[in-house]
Amino acid sequence: MDAPSLSHPQALWASVADGFYVGSRGGTFLGYVDRLAAGSWRGFDAASRPVGDYEDHHRAMAAVTDAANSGTLSADHLNPGAEAR
Amino acid sequence: MTDDHALLSLVYCSTATRPFGQSELAELLAVSRANNDARDITGMLLHRDGEFVQILEGDRYDVEKLMTVIGRDPRHTDVRVLIEEPLHERRFEDWTMGYQALVAPDPQHSEGFRDSFDDLRMGDRDMVGRALMELTMWFRVRESAGRQPVES
Numbered sequence: 001m002d003a004p005s006l007s008h009p010q011a012l013w014a015s016v017a018d019g020f021y022v023g024s025r026g027g028t029f030l031g032y033v034d035r036l037a038a039g040s041w042r043g044f045d046a047a048s049r050p051v052g053d054y055e056d057h058h059r060a061m062a063a064v065t066d067a068a069n070s071g072t073l074s075a076d077h078l079n080p081g082a083e084a085r
Numbered sequence: 086m087t088d089d090h091a092l093l094s095l096v097y098c099s100t101a102t103r104p105f106g107q108s109e110l111a112e113l114l115a116v117s118r119a120n121n122d123a124r125d126i127t128g129m130l131l132h133r134d135g136e137f138v139q140i141l142e143g144d145r146y147d148v149e150k151l152m153t154v155i156g157r158d159p160r161h162t163d164v165r166v167l168i169e170e171p172l173h174e175r176r177f178e179d180w181t182m183g184y185q186a187l188v189a190p191d192p193q194h195s196e197g198f199r200d201s202f203d204d205l206r207m208g209d210r211d212m213v214g215r216a217l218m219e220l221t222m223w224f225r226v227r228e229s230a231g232r233q234p235v236e237s
Contacts, residue, residue: 022219
């Protein structure tokens with residue numbers, strides 16, 4: 001995984017449930033990683049588009065983070081009802 | 086629209102006072118779905134190892150009234166409101182009380198990662214907001230998968 005930089009600070013990956021991780025950076029949603037029935041791991045970008053399938057979750061997270069680095073998507077679509085404070 | 090009818094989102098956590106099996110959960114969901122449907126309240130329930138997190142959304146008056154009733158329910162204790170914020174659009178409009186079984190992460194695969202459920206229950210305001218986003222994402226993905234053919 002790339003070292004964090006000013007333009008791309010460290011991504012934060014959280015374990016949500018067994019076999020499911022969600023990545024964010026400074027409140028911005030990056031994407032998620034889900035374990036498939038076959039045991040491999042599929043990464044999804046912030047729009048829930050598949051990024052690829054990987055043998056382990058670390059590689060899947062790195063791929064999602066890399067995909068996010070090539071574009072900026074807001075987390076707002078996850079919380080469309082939240083009013084700005 | 087008066088303040089009483091403004092949309093409100095309320096998130097609380099609590100601890101079960103006795104073991105909660107599948108039958109108790111099913112009964113809880115059936116009753117809360119019927120009550121919520123009558124009040125036009127929507128939301129999501131999370132349960133893991135005797136700990137609950139519930140999201141309620143609806144008219145402020147109805148949600149706050151329901152929260153008062155929930156707070157008196159002897160089936161749980163240590164009820165704490167984590168978030169109470171206005172909404173202009175529902176996040177769970179399709180669910181009178183959505184539920185997906187939340188299985189704790191495998192320790193082998195979760196070491197070094199934040200635990201969303203714990204952060205939601207015990208984190209500071211920033212952590213709670215992030216954890217809520219993460220759990221909502223998981224819920225939507227699982228709900229979506231349940232409506233589509235299983236993929237492998």
